[in-house]
Amino acid sequence: MAALRKWLFTGLLVIVPGVITAWVLNWIVGTLDQTLAILPEAWHPDKLLGFHIPGFGVLLTLLILLSVGALASNFAGRKLVAWGDGLVSRIPVVRSIYSSVKQVSDTLFSESGNAFRTAVLVQWPREGVWTVAFITGSPSGEVAAYLRDEYVSVYVPTTPNPTGGYFVILRKSDCIELDMSIDAALKYIVSMGVVAPPEPAALAHSR
Template sequence: MDPVVSEKPPRIAIATRLRNNFLAGLIICAPVAITIWLTFAFIDWADSWVTPYLPQRYNPEYYFNIAIPGTGLVVAVVLITVIGFLGRNLIGRSIVNFGESILNRTPLVRTLYKSIKQIFETVLKDQSTSFKKVGLVEFPQAGTWALVFVAAEAQGELRQRFDAMGQEMVAVFLPPTPVPTAGFLLFVPKDKLILLDMTPEEAARLLISGGLIVPEHHMKTLPVPAAERRGGPA
C-alpha cells in the first residue's frame, strides 16, 4: 500500500497567505500613512498659528474661498528668512538689539529669553557638535549600557568643579524609549564615554523602535576592552 500523505487543508494555506499578504501590505502602507499624517498635522499646526493673523488681501483663501493647506507654513518660512536677512545688516541689527534690550529689562521674561536664545545659538551654530554624536555610558549600574546623545563638554562653574576633582566630564542626554522627548542630563567622565559611529537619526530610530531597528554599520575600530578603559590590566 502506498503511504498516506497528509496534506494541510486548503483553507489553512489560504488563511496563511492572506495573513502574510496583510502583514506585507501593513509594512508598506503604515509608514506612508503615518508620514503623510504627521506632515499634514505639522502643516495644520503651522497654519493655525499664522493664517489667522494674515490680512484678507494677502490670504489666498479669501480669493479662492477654499482652505489651502500650507499657506501659513510658507508665510512663516518666508517671514523668518526675511527677518534673518534684515537682522544681519546694520539697520536690522540695531532694531534687534533694541528689542533685546527691552526683553533683558523685563523681569522673568529676560531669564526665559536668555536661556532659549543660548540653546538655539549653541545647537544651530555651524561649528556646533551638540547632539551630533552618539555614545554609550554605563547606566543605571556597571555592566548595563545606555544610549546617549553627546551635548557638550562641561563649562563654567561645573567645569571648574570637575577640574578640581581631576575629572574631565562631558554632558550627555539620556532619552527614554520609545518617546525620546524627555530624559536625563548626565555628566559622565570623558574616558567612560564610548562614542559610536551611528548618526543621531539612526540612534533616534533605534530608541523609538525599542531596539528593533538597528542601523547597518561596519565598525571602523575595534572597541577598547572595559578593563583597559578603566585602567586595569588588559
C-alpha cells in the same frame, strides 16, 4: 491562518509608515496654516479664491523666516536684534526664560552650533544596562570646580521620542565613543533598535 497572519502583518508594514507620515505632514501643514491669522481677513486665500487650499501657511511661514533672517543678517538688523535682546533682558522673569530658550536655539540652529557632538554608548540607568546617548559639551563654572576627573555633559534621549530625556554628567572614560553619525544614532533610538546603524568601515574590513 498562518497565511492570513502573514498577509496582515505585511499589510501593516506597507500601510502604517505611509499613514503615519501623512498624519504628521497634515499636522505640520495644519499648524503652519494657523499663521494666516496674522493677515487681514480680506487677504486670506480662502476669501480671495473662494475655497481653502492647504499649504499657504507653510509658504507664509517660510516667507517670514526668510525675511527676518535677511533683515537680521545685515548691520542694521543685528543692531535691532541686539536692542531687542537688551530690552527683554531688563524684564524680570521673562529674561530668565528668554535667555534659556535663546541659548538652546543658538546651539541647535546656528551654523556653528553642534548640540549633539558625538554619539556614545553609556551604562544607563544602572550598571550593566547600555544605551546610546550624545555628548553635548563639558561641565564648566562651579559644576566643573567640584569634579576632580575629566567629565562630559551627556544627553540620554528616551525612546521612541528623543525630544524627552535626561541630562547627566559622566566621566569621559565611562563613555564609549561610537563611529556613527548623529542621524544614524537618532534613527536607531527612534526605531527602538529595529533600524540598526551601518557597520563602521574599519569593522567591516576586519571581517
